[in-house]
Amino acid sequence: MTIEQTAASAVTAETVASTVLGFLVERTRTTPEVDQDLFASGVVSSMFAMELIVHLEKSFGVSIVGGDLKLDNFRSVRSMTALVLRLRGDSAPAADG
Amino acid sequence: MPDPTPMVKCLVWDLDNTLWQGTLLEDATVELADAVREVVSTLDSRGILQSISSKNDHDLAMARLEQLGIAEYFVLPRISWGPKSEAVRAIADQLRFAHTAMAFIDDQPAERAEVSFHLPEVRCYSAEQVLSLVDLPEFSPATVTVDSRRRRQMYQASFQREAEQARFTGPDEEFLRSLNLEMRIGRAGDEELSRVEELTLRTSQMNATGVHYSDAALRGLLADPGHEVLVTTLSDRFGPHGAVGVLLLAVQPEVWHLKLLATSCRVVSFGAGAVLLNWLTDQASRAGAHLVADFRRTDRNRMMEVAYRFAGYTDQSCPCVAALPPAEAEDVQRLHLVPTARPAPTTMRLVAPDLAADHALARPGPVR
Numbered sequence: 001m002t003i004e005q006t007a008a009s010a011v012t013a014e015t016v017a018s019t020v021l022g023f024l025v026e027r028t029r030t031t032p033e034v035d036q037d038l039f040a041s042g043v044v045s046s047m048f049a050m051e052l053i054v055h056l057e058k059s060f061g062v063s064i065v066g067g068d069l070k071l072d073n074f075r076s077v078r079s080m081t082a083l084v085l086r087l088r089g090d091s092a093p094a095a096d097g
Numbered sequence: 098m099p100d101p102t103p104m105v106k107c108l109v110w111d112l113d114n115t116l117w118q119g120t121l122l123e124d125a126t127v128e129l130a131d132a133v134r135e136v137v138s139t140l141d142s143r144g145i146l147q148s149i150s151s152k153n154d155h156d157l158a159m160a161r162l163e164q165l166g167i168a169e170y171f172v173l174p175r176i177s178w179g180p181k182s183e184a185v186r187a188i189a190d191q192l193r194f195a196h197t198a199m200a201f202i203d204d205q206p207a208e209r210a211e212v213s214f215h216l217p218e219v220r221c222y223s224a225e226q227v228l229s230l231v232d233l234p235e236f237s238p239a240t241v242t243v244d245s246r247r248r249r250q251m252y253q254a255s256f257q258r259e260a261e262q263a264r265f266t267g268p269d270e271e272f273l274r275s276l277n278l279e280m281r282i283g284r285a286g287d288e289e290l291s292r293v294e295e296l297t298l299r300t301s302q303m304n305a306t307g308v309h310y311s312d313a314a315l316r317g318l319l320a321d322p323g324h325e326v327l328v329t330t331l332s333d334r335f336g337p338h339g340a341v342g343v344l345l346l347a348v349q350p351e352v353w354h355l356k357l358l359a360t361s362c363r364v365v366s367f368g369a370g371a372v373l374l375n376w377l378t379d380q381a382s383r384a385g386a387h388l389v390a391d392f393r394r395t396d397r398n399r400m401m402e403v404a405y406r407f408a409g410y411t412d413q414s415c416p417c418v419a420a421l422p423p424a425e426a427e428d429v430q431r432l433h434l435v436p437t438a439r440p441a442p443t444t445m446r447l448v449a450p451d452l453a454a455d456h457a458l459a460r461p462g463p464v465r
Contacts, residue, residue: 046371049404070406
């Protein structure tokens with residue numbers, strides 16, 4: 001993931017990662033490493049997955065649909081950051097209005 | 098489809114001169130008529146929750162309810178000097194019921210008017226109607242199951258559970274393990290069928306197809322060797338959650354077609370849907386069959402799509418999808434998964450039939 005794609009906006013890998021981390025700390029009461037597999041136990045509550053998705057969408061003005069909803073995109077702070085930056089790269093002009 | 102009489106899911110009782118005869122603050126020995134006690138226990142057995150909104154001394158009123166032996170029938174009683182509309186609203190909020198599912202009974206016309214003014218959708222009844230409530234259509238659900246008869250206890254257990262969760266400070270997974278959850282997946286029989294119908298009617302957020310399977314339709318599929326109708330129940334150390342999931346599967350040697358998956362929104366936070374999908378994936382993997390799941394997007398079931406996608410289902414095409422009979426509605430998506438072996442859940446015990454073995458036996462060719 002390159003930062004250049006989103007250079008025009010204030011959203012960087014660092015701000016996305018820290019927002020995601022903040023949510024995880026509040027919601028799970030643990031602080032994961034950026035590469036830690038959050039779903040190592042294999043079974044994720046759909047409620048938690050849903051909260052995570054809605055939180056990313058609201059925080060960054062993106063919409064996560066279809067094939068992008070796969071578990072691998074949400075497996076770690078790093079993969080969620082990459083997903084958000086990619087979606088913002090694709091849709092930033094529309095989202096920013 | 099307009100429903101002429103939406104069911105009452107919770108009836109809120111006034112106490113003085115409605116539930117019991119007389120005014121408690123003037124007569125500490127107010128009595129409960131046997132016929133009224135009968136109404137309370139009948140409504141309870143139909144799965145209709147009952148609560149209290151009374152302007153009274155809280156401790157005195159609760160003590161009298163205990164003495165009369167009916168305190169246990171009431172969930173979330175509100176006994177205070179505040180407006181009754183606020184009490185009814187708070188009870189509905191805590192139960193997560195719409196106001197259209199709430200009813201209020203009080204001998205005082207002014208109290209009924211106050212509730213109606215602020216909560217126009219709440220149905221109000223006068224004390225003269227107490228004995229006839231059980232004959233009204235809105236208090237007469239079409240199906241009464243073992244779960245509806247236990248509904249009040251299930252709500253009471255869930256209040257205890259929520260209180261415990263609020264006190265718990267560790268990660269969710271540790272909390273889940275502390276509940277001693279046990280999921281049972283079983284083939285539906287006669288008794289389970291009506292629970293299934295009730296579940297698909299009551300469950301909209303987690304119904305993947307948005308298709309309602311009637312009792313008759315499912316009964317027909319029970320006898321069909323090509324279909325599996327599975328009902329999931331969940332319990333924990335606070336008590337049973339009842340039937341929380343239903344799964345309708347059309348089984349062929351090469352592909353297992355998941356036509357219906359509905360899980361109760363009460364147990365989504367326990368990961369029940371994910372555990373169920375995970376189990377199915379493992380079973381299909383052992384049977385050597387692909388999985389195809391029907392999904393029709395509604396404005397309320399996005400969580401179900403997330404559950405499928407997180408379980409590994411994709412839009413990828415596969416010859417097995419093309420071989421299935423066409424979907425009943427145009428907007429049904431068919432999500433596909435090539436299953437792999439999955440570990441058992443870490444948050445609950447799982448008791449389930451060995452679908453893979455049962456269907457492997459029916460397959461032609463060598464079987465280990």
